[in-house]
Amino acid sequence: MKVVKNISLKNLNTFGVDVKSKYFVEIYSEEELKQALNSGEYSNHQKLILGGGSNILFTKDYDGLVIKNSIPGIKLLDEDSKKVIVEAGAGVIWDELVKYCVDYNFGGIENLSYIPGTVGAAPIQNIGAYGQELEEIFYELNGIYIDSCETKNFNKSECSFSYRSSIFKNELKNKFIITSVKLKLNKNPNVNLSYNSVKKEVEKKNIKQPTIKDIREIVIAIRKSKLPDPVEIGNAGSFFKNPVITKEKFKVLKEEYPDLKHFFVDENNVKIFAAWLIEKCGWKGKRFGDTGTHKLQPLVIVNYGNASGKEIYEISKMIKSDVKTIFYITLKNEVNIIN
Ligand SMILES: Cc1cc2nc3c(=O)[nH]c(=O)nc-3n(C[C@H](O)[C@H](O)[C@H](O)COP(=O)(O)OP(=O)(O)OC[C@H]3O[C@@H](n4cnc5c(N)ncnc54)[C@H](O)[C@@H]3O)c2cc1C
Structure with a gap:
């Protein structure tokens, strides 16, 4: 088990965001994990467990110990x-x-x-x-x-x-x-x-x-x-969850938007396709600098090259705000934001 300092996480997150971690260790067994957690040097630092980095957005350098879990078998x-x-x-x-x-x-x-x-x-x-x-x-x-x-x-x-x-x-x-x-x-x-x-x-x-x-x-x-392949274009799959709303709220929306894409979860609740909401707000394929939504999948926010995590996060907030203004629906993030 070797802890390294100031390592770039660019190749360890599928957004391809170039942030650094103050400390980084890759562990291959439960014993190594315990060793990493017990080590006095890092005991006062925050810790983050990382898998494939495909559902995470780093908005800045990580001031702690990132533990990459590689336990096999x-x-x-x-x-x-x-x-x-x-x-x-x-x-x-x-x-x-x-x-x-x-x-x-x-x-x-x-x-x-x-x-x-x-x-x-x-x-x-x-x-x-x-x-x-x-x-x-x-x-x-x-x-x-x-x-x-x-x-x-x-x-x-x-x-x-x-x-x-x-x-x-x-x-x-x-x-x-x-x-x-x-x-x-x-x-x-x-x-x-x-x-x-x-x-x-x-x-x-x-x-x-x-x-x-x-x-x-x-x-x-x-x-x-x-779905866009993260090897070709940085992304973390669906950025938001599909929101679930009440049947009453659904009826009101459906009158105004007959093409509303949805399905019934149970008697009282309806799941709305977040991609549909985002597209209706004019966000499909919209790009600001090196970030924006994917041209075919508006639910997927992408990094076209050198976008920072903060820029990607800002776009996600703008999308949420537009959906809230137009549909009175609050989107929840599916991606884990590391602030
Ligand atoms: C192109 C694409 C398509 C996708 N499609 C889907 C899909 O169809 N369905 C779906 O559900 N998801 C999808 N995802 C999201 C993602 O693949 C999943 O959420 C996946 O499980 C994340 O795994 P990871 O190892 O990359 O996690 P990471 O991104 O490394 O971590 C995600 C979160 O889990 C925590 N974590 C990771 N490992 C551990 C652990 N061992 N113990 C405790 N906490 C841990 C991290 O701290 C972080 O908060 C997609 C992503 C991409 C890029």
């Missing part, structure tokens, strides 16, 4: 005739875990293919895509409290998962570090075609009995066609 822990428990280290690349499971025909994870980032960050915002969320396959996780170095195991209900959220994004934000995650998967999987574009693609390809491998390939192809 995927293993099959337990199985019966129907289910299997797979455990992965928090530093494993999420999509490598998905590929491992799909290759063994362990189902329930395939719609989450190709989401960037690490396994350890997946529970933070209960990652979700194409009709599936992590919580549906989550079994439990292990980790360490930053202050006490005490280890703790969380079962599903203790994680308080909800739409792009969990206890780790709220009460335990920056207080707990996930070191491993266990998932419960199906050995005789049924494919999930609840998302229209996935279903349409299966039909278009005339696949009569789609396998989870087919679904993984379709999801990857859709993602590649729709």
